[in-house]
Amino acid sequence: MDPAALTQLLSPDGWALLNALPPYDERLTMRIAERLREEGVDAGLVAAALTQSRLRARGRAKFDDFADGMLFTPAGLEQATRLVVGARHGRRYADAGCTHVADLTCGIGGDAMAMSAMGLRVLAAEVDELTAAVATVNMRHFPESQVRHVDAMALDLAAEGVDGVFADPARRTASGRRRHDPAAYTPPLDDVLALREQVPALGVKVGPGIPHAALPEDAEAQWVSVDGDVVEAGLWFGPLAPEGPGRSALVLRGSTATTVRAPGDGVPVADVGPVGAYLHEPDGAVIRSGLVALAAEEVRGRLIDSTIAYVTSDTLATSPVMTSYRVLDVMPFGLKRLRTALRERGVGRLTIKKRGTAVVPEQLRKQLDLRGEGEATIVLTRVAGSQQVIVAEPV
Numbered sequence: 001m002d003p004a005a006l007t008q009l010l011s012p013d014g015w016a017l018l019n020a021l022p023p024y025d026e027r028l029t030m031r032i033a034e035r036l037r038e039e040g041v042d043a044g045l046v047a048a049a050l051t052q053s054r055l056r057a058r059g060r061a062k063f064d065d066f067a068d069g070m071l072f073t074p075a076g077l078e079q080a081t082r083l084v085v086g087a088r089h090g091r092r093y094a095d096a097g098c099t100h101v102a103d104l105t106c107g108i109g110g111d112a113m114a115m116s117a118m119g120l121r122v123l124a125a126e127v128d129e130l131t132a133a134v135a136t137v138n139m140r141h142f143p144e145s146q147v148r149h150v151d152a153m154a155l156d157l158a159a160e161g162v163d164g165v166f167a168d169p170a171r172r173t174a175s176g177r178r179r180h181d182p183a184a185y186t187p188p189l190d191d192v193l194a195l196r197e198q199v200p201a202l203g204v205k206v207g208p209g210i211p212h213a214a215l216p217e218d219a220e221a222q223w224v225s226v227d228g229d230v231v232e233a234g235l236w237f238g239p240l241a242p243e244g245p246g247r248s249a250l251v252l253r254g255s256t257a258t259t260v261r262a263p264g265d266g267v268p269v270a271d272v273g274p275v276g277a278y279l280h281e282p283d284g285a286v287i288r289s290g291l292v293a294l295a296a297e298e299v300r301g302r303l304i305d306s307t308i309a310y311v312t313s314d315t316l317a318t319s320p321v322m323t324s325y326r327v328l329d330v331m332p333f334g335l336k337r338l339r340t341a342l343r344e345r346g347v348g349r350l351t352i353k354k355r356g357t358a359v360v361p362e363q364l365r366k367q368l369d370l371r372g373e374g375e376a377t378i379v380l381t382r383v384a385g386s387q388q389v390i391v392a393e394p395v
């Protein structure tokens with residue numbers, strides 16, 4: 001979106017047009033565009049409104065119904081924090097007694113909206129002019145908060161009177177590629193971390209791939225997943241980490257939230273042992289946080305291999321942070337043997353999971369050439385160092 005398109009959309013006619021469009025349907029856009037142009041609507045406005053309509057439809061995944069009243073840039077939507085996660089960020093500040101939070105990198109306003117909705121007054125800074133304008137529209141329901149088009153690193157935080165600081169540095173290059181090195185974030189992670197000298201209640205959203213060695217010793221690092229996708233790691237300092245430094249995983253699945261936290265004295269080392277009657281696949285947030293041993297303890301389980309994040313147990317116990325399977329068979333990996341085993345079970349529909357093996361699932365599926373009516377899950381992995389296949393069914 002260019003500034004001219006935004007101006008057009010924000011005119012009374014433009015806004016009315018956008019909000020009068022039917023629910024987005026790719027197949028109908030050409031027809032709608034033609035009709036509007038025939039009615040004399042400016043072609044630029046038609047294009048801008050249809051683009052926003054498409055982004056709003058996509059934005060529902062992160063913002064639910066709120067997306068229908070928001071504006072987006074493609075990059076801003078891509079990078080935005082989903083509302084359920086932004087609300088968790090906000091809760092940390094509210095619980096710490098903060099009332100006025102600077103969001104240094106507000107983007108289109110995902111976090112700033114969620115925090116404002118929780119009653120926090122937010123000073124939302126954004127260095128990109130168009131993105132700041134979009135955030136201003138999205139924040140219009142929160143008059144206590146303010147969006148400012150500014151380089152946040154030049155803000156005088158003391159003069160602004162903020163008692164909490166949040167940052168979600170940009171982790172993409174101009175061409176959209178992800179940056180993994182925290183020094184290459186904008187603003188760079190170290191510059192943001194230094195702000196805790198001024199405002200101890202600092203929170204920073206970073207990429208979930210951040211190496212454990214790069215975690216500051218005084219941070220609570222929390223990996224967050226939403227319905228199985230790991231979406232971020234958050235670094236929380238001072239009063240925002242009331243249980244002190246360490247690592248944790250927050251697993252959000254549907255309406256349930258489960259936290260796994262390393263106890264103060266460190267993470268236990270998981271036992272390793274033979275595949276039992278059940279197999280459990282830990283959530284990605286638990287794996288990234290390095291807390292698989294804690295999840296294993298919960299189901300009285302052990303690892304199938306010291307280097308692989310699959311847990312096995314002899315008795316049935318489930319955990320909200322693992323997906324559990326009943327083990328039907330375990331065999332060394334071999335195409336013929338696997339095909340025979342699956343055909344004997346009448347399996348036609350196969351879910352292939354793999355970890356720690358080079359097998360390409362789609363290639364294997366073709367080679368297996370299964371046609372039965374039955375269903376099964378196979379897990380291709382290493383067990384005690386050797387390539388094995390576990391045939392399983394979800395519990």
Ligand SMILES: C[S@@+](CC[C@H](N)C(=O)[O-])C[C@H]1O[C@@H](n2cnc3c(N)ncnc32)[C@H](O)[C@@H]1O
Binds near residue numbers: 082
């Ligand atoms: C990952 S996005 C933030 C997304 C936001 N948390 C949300 O939920 O919508 C990072 C944003 O920071 C902005 N940014 C980068 N450096 C900045 C700076 N020094 N001051 C203000 N904004 C900055 C970028 O333009 C980008 O829009």
